[in-house]
Amino acid sequence: MDRPNLQLAVVAAALSTDARQVPRLARQLGFDGLLFDAYSNALSLPDLSQSGRREFRHLIAAEARQLVGLRADLGAKGLTPGVDVDRVLSLLTKAMEAAAGLQAPLLCTDLGPLPTPPAEPVKRVTPDMAGLILLPNPIEEAPAAPAAPATMSAADVALAAQVDAVLRELGARAERFGVPVAFRSDLSTLAALERALRSAACPWFGVDLDPVATLRDEWPLDEILSRLGPLIRHVRGRDANRGAGGRTSPAVLGAGSVTWPELLSNLDAAGYHGWITVDPMELPDRPAAAAAAVAVLRPASD
Numbered sequence: 001m002d003r004p005n006l007q008l009a010v011v012a013a014a015l016s017t018d019a020r021q022v023p024r025l026a027r028q029l030g031f032d033g034l035l036f037d038a039y040s041n042a043l044s045l046p047d048l049s050q051s052g053r054r055e056f057r058h059l060i061a062a063e064a065r066q067l068v069g070l071r072a073d074l075g076a077k078g079l080t081p082g083v084d085v086d087r088v089l090s091l092l093t094k095a096m097e098a099a100a101g102l103q104a105p106l107l108c109t110d111l112g113p114l115p116t117p118p119a120e121p122v123k124r125v126t127p128d129m130a131g132l133i134l135l136p137n138p139i140e141e142a143p144a145a146p147a148a149p150a151t152m153s154a155a156d157v158a159l160a161a162q163v164d165a166v167l168r169e170l171g172a173r174a175e176r177f178g179v180p181v182a183f184r185s186d187l188s189t190l191a192a193l194e195r196a197l198r199s200a201a202c203p204w205f206g207v208d209l210d211p212v213a214t215l216r217d218e219w220p221l222d223e224i225l226s227r228l229g230p231l232i233r234h235v236r237g238r239d240a241n242r243g244a245g246g247r248t249s250p251a252v253l254g255a256g257s258v259t260w261p262e263l264l265s266n267l268d269a270a271g272y273h274g275w276i277t278v279d280p281m282e283l284p285d286r287p288a289a290a291a292a293a294v295a296v297l298r299p300a301s302d
Contacts, residue, residue: 006264007274008033008275008277008278008298009031009032009066009068009276009277009278010031010034010035010279010290011035011037011277011278011281012026012034012035012036013040013281014278014279014280014290015286015287015290018042019036022034023062023063024063027064027065029294030291031294033065033067033275034065034066035068035069035071035108035275035277036067036070038071038094038095039095045070046094048098053098053102057102067102067105068104068106068234068275068277069275070095070098070099070102070104070107070108071109072091072107072109073109073110074109074110074111074112075112076112076187077112078110078113078185079111079113079166080159081158081159085166088166089173092109092173095107096173096177097177104179106179106180106233107174109181109208110185111184111193111196112185112187113159113185114187114188114196115155115156115160115192115195115196116152116156117192117194117195160196163199164196164199164200167196167202168202170200171205174204175204179204181204181206182205182233183196183197183206184208184209184210186213189218190228191219193207193228194231197231205231206231206233206234208234208235209228209232210236210238211235211238211239211258212236212238212240212258214263215248215258216242216247221262221263225266225267225269225270226270229271232272232274233274234275234277235274235275235277237253237277237278237279237293237297238253238258238280238282239251239253239255239256239258239260240256240258241256242257250282252292253278253280253292253293253296254292254295254296260297278290278293
């Protein structure tokens, strides 16, 4: 596989809580870019003055690194009923404004729980469609799996209305600031994320693809990239060991169940040539895990 221009970044918080040290550490580890949290205990980027933003950009440029983007997650409750929607909109708006002011090309956001979309109808093959010879004997067929709901539950309908309204408003603000937003949902399926993005129909929105999510999702990788490939704006560099029942446990990149050469090849085929940001935040020794990720991804791209 020929991918000499692989763009590797790292979550800044994985290297240090001191933003002044992060660009140098990233350079030493072999990362090209950095993804900063918009809000952290050590630094709130939206609250920086104009001179503070210039100094921040200078810190990164002095080490010849790039600012990949910012991230601002909504937390476990996301946009579920009872959440202060105005507060969520304010936080994300300030994060987008900061991204624009820092010339960061992207905002990454975890939307939290999303409504489960209705199941797509399964087309049964009939004798007229395939011919009698191709069909199994009905007596020998395995029992059909229980059918998924054809419509959303009342709770999901209410959640969908709130999610869709918020995303429409966010889309208008993203266009105003000129900042693309890449979404993911660690608590929902990729089908649920696709439904939300299709409903929003905003050209500034895309997918923040998490390979760990592909391990536990009901869609196989080829279907994920077929359906979401054109929407991918950013890829997280994470790995995990796949367990029973769709469960996963964090692993150092390359030591888990994600087949990285295959994934990189499929991303190439899907037309994605953007940043892969290593995110070892769930691991105990984050700098060591980040260094291990570079050792895996650089050779895998050649």
